[in-house]
Amino acid sequence: MGPEISPEQFIPEHIFMYLAKGEVAGYDGDSKYTMKSGEYCLIRKNYLARYTKQELNGEFEKVVVVFDEAFLKAFQQKYQINKGNTLAKGAFVELTKTQLITNFVYSLMPYYNAGHQINEAFDVVKREELLLILLQTNPQLGDILFDFGIPQKINLEAFMNRNYKFNVGLERFAYLTGRSLSSFKRDFLKIFADTPSRWIVKKRLKEAHFLIQKKHLKPSEIYLDLGFEDLSHFSFAFKKLFGYAPSKLIG
Structure with a gap:
């Protein structure tokens, strides 16, 4: 019901998800979430998130x-609902x-x-x-759903260290940190002494090296x-x- 969901790991609109059968494991850069059959949640817009599903x-x-x-x-206009100021954080909002x-x-x-679409x-x-x-059972949702502002400028270093694994473009990273693409690249260079693209790839590969060598995970798993x-x-x-294939670490 509503527009198509973006294939990116960026949530462009608020999403309600009800899990009828199976299990879902979600991740938003900070925390991991688990949903089982019969459970539901709200996934907030302007967040990075992904989930993996498991059949039952x-x-x-x-x-x-x-x-x-x-x-x-x-x-909001029809029902005259006012927005407050919620302190809730995280992409996945648990509901009563x-x-x-x-x-x-x-x-x-x-x-x-x-x-499999609802009749228009x-x-x-x-x-x-x-x-x-x-809204009747979770009145605090009004603060989240009716906030139509854009992301404000935030700590770039903390954000990137938390979210570098998400497969989204630099424009998304810039938007979510409250910057234009040019100011994002400029601030990034000052903080990390590297371009965003090179830093992200190096960061991901160093994490991969650790997971393969120390955690004994396979490249196909990570x-x-x-x-x-x-x-x-x-x-x-x-x-x-690194000068050698990831398979060299497996043994």
Whole structure:
């Protein structure tokens, strides 16, 4: 329900996720989160996050509802909801459990079409229903959902040391640290004495070296979590930096 979710590990809009079958392990650079069948959470926009899924008896089913900014602004105006000032942090927001959510999820089933999308005629109505339930049981969500500001300038060094593993472009890193791309590159050079692209690759590969040598993990087990898109690229970059293939560390 709502716009397509970005393939990047950047969350562009708030997302509600209900896990019907299976398990999910999430990570946002700070903490790890686990969801089991029947559980649900809110994933906040303007965060970096990723999750891995595990099937249960060969099945994995989830319901995803996107609360995009245009919908939220119209909802706020319609229901006259005021925003406070939440101190909540982290990409994954745990929600108060209520049978109303489970009932809502099952109520969606008749409205789905053959393409596993909600019938367009009921899209806004059902999203409003869900949001009204969430705000009734988790009133603090208003502070998160109705904050339409852009990220403010933050500590670049701390942010990059926490998030270098995420596979997103420099423009995303710049935006999330409250900078233009040019000021991001300029500040980065002052702090790390290197370009962002070179530093990120070196940082990921040094972590890979540690995980393979000390933790005895295989390259195939770690390259995706370290932000590399394919194993061959990872192996090529590893050999270029260290002078030998990652397989040399396995033994």
